[in-house]
Amino acid sequence: MNFHKILIAAGAVAAMTASAQAADISGAGATFPYPVYAKWADSYKKETGVGLNYQSIGSGGGIKQIKAKTVTFGASDAPLKGEDLASAGLIQFPMVMGGIVPVVNLDGVKANELVLDGATLAKIFLGEIKAWDDAALKKLNPGVKLPSAAIVVVHRSDGSGTTFNFTDYLSKVSADWKTKVGSNTAVEWPTGIGAKGNEGVANNVGQTKGAIGYVEYAYAKQSKLTQTRMINKDGKTVTPETKSFQAAAANADWNSAPGYGVILSDQPGADSWPMTAATWILLYKQPQDAAAATEALKFFAWAYDKGGKAAEELDYIPMPKAVVSSVKKTWAESVKDAGGKPLFVLSN
Numbered sequence: 070m071n072f073h074k075i076l077i078a079a080g081a082v083a084a085m086t087a088s089a090q091a092a093d094i095s096g097a098g099a100t101f102p103y104p105v106y107a108k109w110a111d112s113y114k115k116e117t118g119v120g121l122n123y124q125s126i127g128s129g130g131g132i133k134q135i136k137a138k139t140v141t142f143g144a145s146d147a148p149l150k151g152e153d154l155a156s157a158g159l160i161q162f163p164m165v166m167g168g169i170v171p172v173v174n175l176d177g178v179k180a181n182e183l184v185l186d187g188a189t190l191a192k193i194f195l196g197e198i199k200a201w202d203d204a205a206l207k208k209l210n211p212g213v214k215l216p217s218a219a220i221v222v223v224h225r226s227d228g229s230g231t232t233f234n235f236t237d238y239l240s241k242v243s244a245d246w247k248t249k250v251g252s253n254t255a256v257e258w259p260t261g262i263g264a265k266g267n268e269g270v271a272n273n274v275g276q277t278k279g280a281i282g283y284v285e286y287a288y289a290k291q292s293k294l295t296q297t298r299m300i301n302k303d304g305k306t307v308t309p310e311t312k313s314f315q316a317a318a319a320n321a322d323w324n325s326a327p328g329y330g331v332i333l334s335d336q337p338g339a340d341s342w343p344m345t346a347a348t349w350i351l352l353y354k355q356p357q358d359a360a361a362a363t364e365a366l367k368f369f370a371w372a373y374d375k376g377g378k379a380a381e382e383l384d385y386i387p388m389p390k391a392v393v394s395s396v397k398k399t400w401a402e403s404v405k406d407a408g409g410k411p412l413f414v415l416s417n
Contacts, residue, residue: 094365097124098131098144100266101231102165102348104287106144108379109372117371119364127266129228129254135159135351141361143351146230147254148330160403161328161349162396164369166318166386168286169235169344170309172274172294175201177214179295181308184209186300187242187335187343193281194222194239195246196260201279209300216279223273223282226263228254234346235283238334242343283344286314287383301343302335309342314386317345323392345386352404359406366400366413373397 103125110121124130128145135143136157144164154161171185185193189205192198198205202217225232233254240247250256264273267284271292274282286309289296298308307313317336323329333345350369356362373396377387388396400413 093120093122094142094361094368095122095140096131096142096144096350096365097126097134097140098351099128099146099230099348100125100268101128101146101167101169101285101346102144102385103267104285104291105165105376105380105383105385108383109368109376112376112379113368113371117367119368121368125266125268127225127227127254128230128233132228132351135353138353138357141352141356141358141365144348145351146346146348147233148326148328148332148347148349149351150330151327154328158354159351160354160399161330161351162369162399163323163329163331163347163349163388163392164372165380165388166314166333166345166347167384168309168314168317168342169231169238169283169346170286170289171297171299172271172282172284172289173297174274174276174278174280174295175216175218176278177216181296181298182210182213183295183297184300184306185297187238190299191239191243191246193220194224194259194261195243195249196222218279221277221280222258222261223264223270223277223280224258224261225255225265225270227265229266230254230346230348231267231283231285232256234332234334235344237332238344241335287385290384299343301339301341302337303339303341305339307340307342311381311384311386313340313342314345314384316340317342318347318386323389324395329392329396354403355405355407356412359412362404363412366404370397370413 114120128147131143131145134140201215236252240252264270267288270282271284271288274280296309301307316338321331335343373393380387401415404412
C-alpha cells in the first residue's frame, strides 16, 4: 500500500470539499507516523469536514518547513532540545508511539525467525559483517539455515527521526558505532544504499535479495516484510509487537525532558522492544495564522480522544492519559494569538 499517495489524495479531496468556515490543516515531516496520520485524517474529514494535508517528507524536512512557517505544524521523530524550542518560539508534544524493526529479504527465512542483538546489528550497519552466514549470525541463529549471500544494507537517505532513534539505539549498544558514526537524523553511513522515507526503505528491502533495513512497524506489516526478533537490554529475545512496544514505553517519565522529548530506545524490562520510539508535533506558541493553529489543535485533541483504536489497529501505542492531560494543559497555557488569547480552552 502506498501511504504517500493515499494522504496526498485525501488532502486533494479535502481541499476541494472542506467547509468554508474551516480551512484544511497543513503539516509536514516524519514518515514514521504517516500511516496513522492518514487513517486519522480520513476519519476526521468524515466527521468534521476538515481535511489534513500532510507531507510525509521526513523529520528533517518537517523541522525546516515549520521553521520556514510554510505549514501550520511540523512533525518529527527526533525531539528538539529545550533551547532550540525556546529560540524558535515552538512547543513540542508527543502524538503517538511505535516500534522500529529490522527487516530482511532472505529466501527460506520466515518472519520473526531470525534473531539479532544490538552489537551484531551495529556490525552489520558498520559493514564489518558482510555475509549472512557470518559466524556471529550463525551463533545467534543455530536453528536457521542462513544463505552464503552478501548482506545488502539499506538505510535512509533523507533527514529522518527513524534514523535518529535507530542510531541512538546503536550508539547505546555499540561503543564502535557511537565513536565512528554516532546518532543523528542524518549520519555518514559506513556502507549500504540510501532510500527516501520509511516507504523507500521498505520498497528497497522488499525488492533486494539479501537486504536488511530498518522501518517503522506499520510499514513492515503493510509491505509484508520479514521482521526479525531482537535480544533486549535484559538479555531476553523479544518479538516486535504491541505488547513489547508498550513494555518499553511503560516506565517513561515524560516530564523529564523539555517538550516531552523522552527517547525510548534500549529501555530495561524483560518484555521491552529495544527500538521503541515516540513521534512529536511542533507548533508555534504564537502562530502567524491563529485560525489554522486552532483547527490543528482541534484535530490533535480529537486524535488523542478518539484515535486510540485506529492507532492500535496499525500497531502504534496511544499516549497515556496522564500525558494527554499534561499536553492539553500546555496548549491552553502556551499557544496564543497576537492579542494573548489562548487558542485552546480546556473542557471541564
